Amino acid sequence: MESLSNRKKEVSNKEMTFLESIYLPAVFSGMSKTLKHAFRKPVTIRYPDEQREFAPVYRGMHVLKRDEQGRENCTACGLCAVACPAEAITMTAAERKKGEEHLYREEKYASSYEINMLRCIFCGLCEEACPKEAVFLTDRIVPTNFERDTFVYGKDKLVEDVDNRVDITKRQNTGKRGNK
Numbered sequence: 001m002e003s004l005s006n007r008k009k010e011v012s013n014k015e016m017t018f019l020e021s022i023y024l025p026a027v028f029s030g031m032s033k034t035l036k037h038a039f040r041k042p043v044t045i046r047y048p049d050e051q052r053e054f055a056p057v058y059r060g061m062h063v064l065k066r067d068e069q070g071r072e073n074c075t076a077c078g079l080c081a082v083a084c085p086a087e088a089i090t091m092t093a094a095e096r097k098k099g100e101e102h103l104y105r106e107e108k109y110a111s112s113y114e115i116n117m118l119r120c121i122f123c124g125l126c127e128e129a130c131p132k133e134a135v136f137l138t139d140r141i142v143p144t145n146f147e148r149d150t151f152v153y154g155k156d157k158l159v160e161d162v163d164n165r166v167d168i169t170k171r172q173n174t175g176k177r178g179n180k
């Protein structure tokens with residue numbers, strides 16, 4: 001049959017020479033390659049002590065944003081869950097009660113909101129779909145863990161702290177949202 005790549009080699013059953021049979025040339029050849037790489041600048045980094053700089057369009061762990069007054073933006077409309085191709089988002093909607101106006105911006109809010117980080121493919125479609133600017137992907141990395149259950153992130157991990165806001169200006173300045 002005609003060769004497609006011209007890279008095929010005929011396998012030969014010829015007897016090995018004495019030098020080949022003691023494998024020393026092959027060992028030295030392997031060692032020389034190892035030594036050559038040992039003195040090169042490493043292409044890997046010592047993560048997590050060192051971290052690479054991410055591109056502005058990098059999409060990492062989500063954040064549920066609050067408004068300027070510290071109220072949760074999310075109104076539990078479910079559009080992010082519908083847009084999610086990985087079916088990673090689930091939520092429960094609840095009605096805001098009297099006296100809770102300082103907690104939730106809208107009359108309806110998410111009493112629970114969960115993202116399964118093992119299902120998520122970090123496509124950003126939830127962010128695109130959200131009409132309330134409530135969910136954003138950030139440049140934060142989802143921490144590793146040995147337990148699968150711990151990757152279902154609830155509001156305790158997703159909603160930003162009132163006193164420790166998550167900066168999403170880089171995400172907003174990628175041009176997608178008209179540099180708001």
Ligand code: SF4
Binds near residue numbers: 080086115
């Ligand atoms: S980033 Fe994509 S896969 Fe992940 S939760 Fe959002 S829509 Fe779903």
Ligand code: SF4
Binds near residue numbers: 130
């Ligand atoms: S994050 Fe946005 S799209 Fe998702 S439920 Fe809340 S308001 Fe709706």
